[in-house]
Amino acid sequence: MKTRLLFLSITLFVSGIINSQSITGLWSVDQVSIGDKKMTPIAKWFKYNTDHSYQAGNGWLQNDKGSWTYNKKEKQFLPESKNGKDEYGAFKVEFSNNKMKWARMEDGMKVIVSLSRISNLPKSPKDKAVGNWQLVSVYKNQENITKSYNPEGKEAIFIRWTGTYRKTHPDTSRSNGYWYMNAHKPELHLIDYNRAIDVQVFIVTFHDNMMTMKPKNSENITFTYKRK
Template identity: 35%
Template sequence: MKIWKSILYCSLIVFLATCKSKKENNSINGLWLVKKVKVGKNEMTPIARWMKFNADSTQTSGNGWLQHSVGTWSLNAQNKLSVTNTNGIVDTAEPFSIELLNNKMTWTRLEDGNKVKVFLERANKIPTSEANKLFGLWKFDSIIENKKEVSDSLNPKNKAMLFLRWDNTYVLYNYPEGEQYGVYKTHGHRLQIDMLSYTKKKKNQYYQFNLENKKLTLKSTNSSREITLTRIHKFLE
């Protein structure tokens, strides 16, 4: 008799756990990553875009480590999703129709006559974008202009460094002209970094970037310059 009671008890636990799992999978609550966005025939997927829906009908969203929106959400009986950002602008388009299956969700609606589809997947943690990985200290390895190495003039002591700070400012150290300062921004849809120098008579610089392990490559889109750098963890004297 005791054995049967144990079996029934274990079966009940499994049943309740399964019901809970199904309920969670059929709920919008939790963290979601935007995997793809289609507007008409075009794909316009932001990098590392995420949304978190809370059980109290509040929501937050952002890109990578940056949370930039906060507000509320509601889902009516017709599975129409409305999202309001208290720090954003009014959304005048119709609510999204949603389809929810296991750990995937699809939103669909019309915006200015275009069919918009958003594909999301459930996640366990906020994603890290490639732009987030730029933060930190980098040592110049090479500087190429017009297919010629120019490090001898711009980095004669081989100690030049680029420090990309969390507050979107940068500092160039150990340059022949001395320290240089500026601000930078990264693009939300492609691997691009724009740098605006505070130094007088310095033009803006726009780069496509690529990260592989501790190596960073910057290819200018408004000049012939290409720079390679290595991540370091100590300032060079």
């Protein structure tokens, strides 16, 4: 009995080492550095399959697929996207527990991609923003101005997955347009159909069913919305 348990323990231990050294599985990108700059995309993920195919995306959006090879002896990993040829060649790979690191040279600069093994697709700010939101508070210079700004509680914004939005203003008038989220920062861009209106850019944060929007490079004002 002891011999059997010892064999099982060794098998599980070796299996764990093998799995931790495997490309296959679902990975999220923790950090991308190019030279001395960090340009990490938000909620970027890769899924490498045992048949040497892969899919990739940001949040719930898949935007790439292809095939991959891994030379265990040389520790070189080469993904080949169906979207186009990668001119920079293979990455040198390092493993550490459930972490993986890629490194290679691109245009004379060292590129390092750090990844973590995950179980589910990460959710991006873009995914979180989609929905129907009701304005619940407005603070300007740390003063609550909700009653004067939105006396009838009418302001709301409907952010559609199609990339369009509809905003109801405090006076019940409406505006419509396009929206998108910066791929590297939680910045929401609202582009009114009326091109005479400047593009609005907000820094957004989320907590439970709440979304906070702060205009970028603007007055000290904060809008908080609750999901309907």
